[in-house]
Each structure stands twice: as structure tokens, then as C-alpha cells.
Amino acid sequence: MPRSTTFIHAIVHSQDLLPGVYTDALVFTAGHGAYDSPETVSVSLTVQPHCGLALSTGSISFIAVSGQSNPSNQGLGLWATSSCTGVINWHAISSASWLTVTPTSGQLKGATRTVTAVGVNVGGLKPGSYTGTVSVLTGESTQTVIVQLTVQAPPPPTAPIIGASPLNINFSTTQGLPNPGGQVVTITNNGGSPLDWHTSVNSLASIWLGVSPTGGVIAPNQTGQVTVLVNTSGLTPNTYVGQVVLNGTDTNGATASGSPQTITVNLVVLPPCTLAQPSSSSLTFNAVQGGLNPTSQSVMITASGNCAWPLNWHASITNPPPWLSLTPSTGSFASSGQSANITVATNIAGLTPNTYSAQVSITATDSSGTAAQGSPQMFSVTLTVLQPCSLLVSASGLSFTVQQGQSAQPQNLTLSETGTCNRPVSWTVAGDAGSSAWLGLSPTSGSDSGGGGTVSVSVNPASLQAGTYAGYITVSAIDSNGATVQGSGQTITVTLTVTGSISGAVMACADSSCSTPTPLAGASVLLMSGSTQIASTIADGSGNYSFFNVPAGTYTLSASGTDNSGNHYSGTATITVSGNQTGVTINAIRGSA
Numbered sequence: 001m002p003r004s005t006t007f008i009h010a011i012v013h014s015q016d017l018l019p020g021v022y023t024d025a026l027v028f029t030a031g032h033g034a035y036d037s038p039e040t041v042s043v044s045l046t047v048q049p050h051c052g053l054a055l056s057t058g059s060i061s062f063i064a065v066s067g068q069s070n071p072s073n074q075g076l077g078l079w080a081t082s083s084c085t086g087v088i089n090w091h092a093i094s095s096a097s098w099l100t101v102t103p104t105s106g107q108l109k110g111a112t113r114t115v116t117a118v119g120v121n122v123g124g125l126k127p128g129s130y131t132g133t134v135s136v137l138t139g140e141s142t143q144t145v146i147v148q149l150t151v152q153a154p155p156p157p158t159a160p161i162i163g164a165s166p167l168n169i170n171f172s173t174t175q176g177l178p179n180p181g182g183q184v185v186t187i188t189n190n191g192g193s194p195l196d197w198h199t200s201v202n203s204l205a206s207i208w209l210g211v212s213p214t215g216g217v218i219a220p221n222q223t224g225q226v227t228v229l230v231n232t233s234g235l236t237p238n239t240y241v242g243q244v245v246l247n248g249t250d251t252n253g254a255t256a257s258g259s260p261q262t263i264t265v266n267l268v269v270l271p272p273c274t275l276a277q278p279s280s281s282s283l284t285f286n287a288v289q290g291g292l293n294p295t296s297q298s299v300m301i302t303a304s305g306n307c308a309w310p311l312n313w314h315a316s317i318t319n320p321p322p323w324l325s326l327t328p329s330t331g332s333f334a335s336s337g338q339s340a341n342i343t344v345a346t347n348i349a350g351l352t353p354n355t356y357s358a359q360v361s362i363t364a365t366d367s368s369g370t371a372a373q374g375s376p377q378m379f380s381v382t383l384t385v386l387q388p389c390s391l392l393v394s395a396s397g398l399s400f401t402v403q404q405g406q407s408a409q410p411q412n413l414t415l416s417e418t419g420t421c422n423r424p425v426s427w428t429v430a431g432d433a434g435s436s437a438w439l440g441l442s443p444t445s446g447s448d449s450g451g452g453g454t455v456s457v458s459v460n461p462a463s464l465q466a467g468t469y470a471g472y473i474t475v476s477a478i479d480s481n482g483a484t485v486q487g488s489g490q491t492i493t494v495t496l497t498v499t500g501s502i503s504g505a506v507m508a509c510a511d512s513s514c515s516t517p518t519p520l521a522g523a524s525v526l527l528m529s530g531s532t533q534i535a536s537t538i539a540d541g542s543g544n545y546s547f548f549n550v551p552a553g554t555y556t557l558s559a560s561g562t563d564n565s566g567n568h569y570s571g572t573a574t575i576t577v578s579g580n581q582t583g584v585t586i587n588a589i590r591g592s593a
Helices: none
Strands: 020-028 039-047 053-055 059-065 074-080 087-094 099-102 105-109 114-120 128-138 142-152 162-165 168-174 183-189 195-201 209-212 215-218 222-230 238-249 261-270 282-288 297-304 311-317 324-327 330-333 339-346 354-365 377-386 390-393 397-403 411-418 425-431 439-442 445-448 453-459 467-478 490-509 524-529 532-538 544-550 553-562 568-577 580-590
Touching (some): 053 128, 059 261, 074 105, 074 128, 105 114, 183 238, 297 311, 390 467, 411 425, 411 467, 445 453, 453 490, 490 568
Parallel strands (some): 490 580
Antiparallel strands (some): 074 114, 087 128, 128 142, 324 339, 425 445, 439 453, 467 490, 524 532
């Protein structure tokens, strides 16, 4: 209905969607004649993962030699998923007496990692394989890590024994940055003869994981070192797990006790600090000059990656025009995955029909002053101000001239509209009360769906004396919403001139008494207004003459002529015209100059 509001509820179905940001648009179109159509509304849906606990690995293995020292502890990384808010308390429980966790409890906040040490105590254990678990409990979830321990029998006193520390190495970097520095693993030989060692890397990690050197010899009761290296070029943001296996043998090639020692390498490649593209690359507004401002629209921006939080953003308009505003224009992101909405509003006050455009730039820098990748991001704003619906009338005035007692040909007024109109446009015409006796209109109302309209304007002078009469016609129009069309109430003036006629005869008179008048055939008759000649005519064979369409006023009739005998006659008569004047005789006196 005109000037009313309807609400539409937007519903999203997120049950089957993976975590991420989803964007789309609702497009609203209206029927024929509606301006500002179509309208586009951007819709963004952010699906966050369930709040839960994440662990760096699901299994840990140890190899120990009976009678030797315990193998070095291995680190277990814990963190909460990004959708968790606040502080999460955790508690770790081991399933075996030989299995230890230090510390056994703590707190997680945001994406900050906590490392707890998992160790084994082989004292009192016989050679063999042992399996236990470490369960990490939170209020939201429970995660379990399987721990495998192999206890080898003690070797002869002269045999080498291999050990290594640490057995866990963690690397963390941001995509696009240089490779992180290598980390050193110490290899020990606790036996009584030289240890020959060499390394191998599991094939799945060979493209990014390496060691230097790849082998060597360690004397009894001595140590050696190997540097673990990672190459992150070409890696996308993710968590990568690889293993470096240290194999030891004696000088005869027999496997050394404690071999193999497995070093688990965790590589976290974090996404770069990134300002994502806005949810819309362009916004379009339409409005009619003099009408309401368009409905504001929103653009969503999102930041993610490894930033030095908070990430501060600022939106600015290139060469800012007075018709465009942003709310807010600044803000900050506290953590990865957060989004913000910028409301874009336009104001058409004072704007003429035209298309206006502007560019909005969004920049973002982290707390260290480093610009985020993708900064600046841009989106465009286009505002089209449409010509208002305006009433057009084919003439500003009509003029009729008609002789008293006769009729005039009607004249037409053509009505149309220009600009942006909600059709059909309804129009009415009306004459003023003072001219109602002689001014006619047909029809007096109608509607225009784009083809225009015609009004026939007629006059009826039957009851009017000669003279000039003035009236006016008022034309009004409203659109299909009931709004007044610009230019409505136009006034068209109507002027009606009613004229009279003069007819009579020219008579030849011998003297001024004109006792025996005779028609003066072929006399020349002039119609004068003062010294100005209005018209002229020649009397017929009976001396008759006529003047038509003579405006109201006082005139002088002047006649002159010659009879068949060659005598010259002339004379005048004064007449006041207020209608049709008949029988007006002009006496022409013989010999008069």
C-alpha cells in the first residue's frame, strides 16, 4: 500500500556449513513504474567452529633402555579453538603409574598455546612394550593422547647406547616470512663403544623438513648435535607434523640400544595478517530529486591471520563529497576472524539529477604499525539522483476570437509527465468560477500510464456582448502513491475575444437634407478607429456594405463614390460596436470633398 512498510525476515540455514564466512545478497525488485528498483541488501554469515580443546598430537612414543636414565620429556601443546571466549580451565590425567604430566592443570585463554610435559619413568619396568593414555579434560571437551613406551633390554657394557633430547621441536612462522632458524637436538652415547648415527625424514614431510648433518660418529660417553631445519616457502597456512628418525649402530652395523630415537617436529604456518575484501565491492543508491534519502546500506569487513592485535582500521572517502557519510569510520579487531560493519548513508539534499560516485578506502595496521596484507581495500559508491515526476502542459495560454452569434473551433491541451513517475498518474482540470458561463472542458479528469492525455477546451459566446473575456484552467496531478506531481496546480490562461459586425448601405444625397436618397453603387467604405484605418470594402450594386469580426469600440465609417452621371459623393457616420450592428446608413452628400 502507498506510504506503508513491510517487514521481511531473513533466515539462514547453517547446520551443514563448515566454519567460515559466507556472503550473498538479497535483491528486491518492484513492479512497473516503481523507481529505486532493484534494491540490493548484502547478507553475511560467519560460522564459527565449536568451542573446544585442540592438542598438538594424538600420540607420543618413547624408547628407553633398561637400567639407563629416563628419556627426555616430550611437550604436548594445548589451546582453545578460536570460537571460545573467556578463560577455559583444563586438567590432565594419566592412565599409568609410569606416565607423568607436568603440570597437570592450567588455564587457556583465546588462541594462546600452553605446553605441558609428558614424561615416562622406566625404573622398575621390565623390557617390553607399554601403552598408556593422557586425557585432557575441560568443561567443553575431552581429548586423549595415546602414549607408547618401548623398554629395551640392557646391552653389553661395550655396546653404544643412543639417546636424544629434545624429542619434540616446535616451529612457528607466518606465511611469507623467511624460514625460522634451525633448532638443535643433542645426541648422546652412553655406551662403551663408538656410536655411528644417521637420520631419516618421513617422506610426507621431506618437502619442508630437513637436518644437518645427516650422520656422524660419537665417542663413548660423548654427545653430538644435529640441527633440524624447516623450509616454509610454498607452504599454505596450516599445521604440519613430521618426524626425524635417529638410527644408531655400532661399528659393525648392529643396531644400537635405544635406537631409533624419533624426534617429532611440529610446524605451524600462520596465515598472514590480512584485511579481507569488503562484503560488497560496490554499492548503488537511487533516489528522486526532492524525495526521501535512500535507505542506508552496510559493508562488512573482516580481519584474520597472525596480527599483532589489536588491528586498527580506518575508512576514508577519496575527495569526500558532502552527500556521502560512513558510520563508524574507525574501529579495531581484537582477534582473528572478527568482523565489523560500516553503515554507508547518502543525503540527496541540494543535489540535481545526475549520477554521483565516490571511492571508499579501508586501511588496517596492527599494534606495531605494520599494515595488514590486503590494505587498503576499496569499494565504490554510486548515487543516482533521478528527475522528479513533473507535469507538462502543452500551452501556458489559449486564445479564442469569435464573432457574436457564431461558434469557435475547440482547442486541445496535451498533458504529459517527465522524470521518474509512479504510474499511472491521475490528473484533473477545472476552470475558474468566473468563466463557467462560457468556458468548457472535456474530459475534466483522467489517468496517464505513459501515453499522455488530451483535454478539449471550448468556448460558448452566445450570451456575451462583444468584448474581451479572461479565464483560467487549473491542472493538477498525483502519482499512484498519492504524492503530488511536481508542477501540479499549473494555471493556463484562456482569452476570449467576442467581436461584432457592421452592415448597412451607402446612400447618395443631393444635399444635406437627403430627402431623396438613392443607393450609391460601388462606393468605397472605410472603417476607421481615430486616424487608423481598420478595414475597407466596396459597396455592392445596391450600395450595401458589411464589416465582420469588429472588436468592441467606437468607429467612424467613411464612404465616397461617383454616380452614373459623374457626380461625386462623400460622407461619414459614427458607430459604437457592442455586438452585431445592422442597418447602418452612411449619407454621402454630392459635391462634398
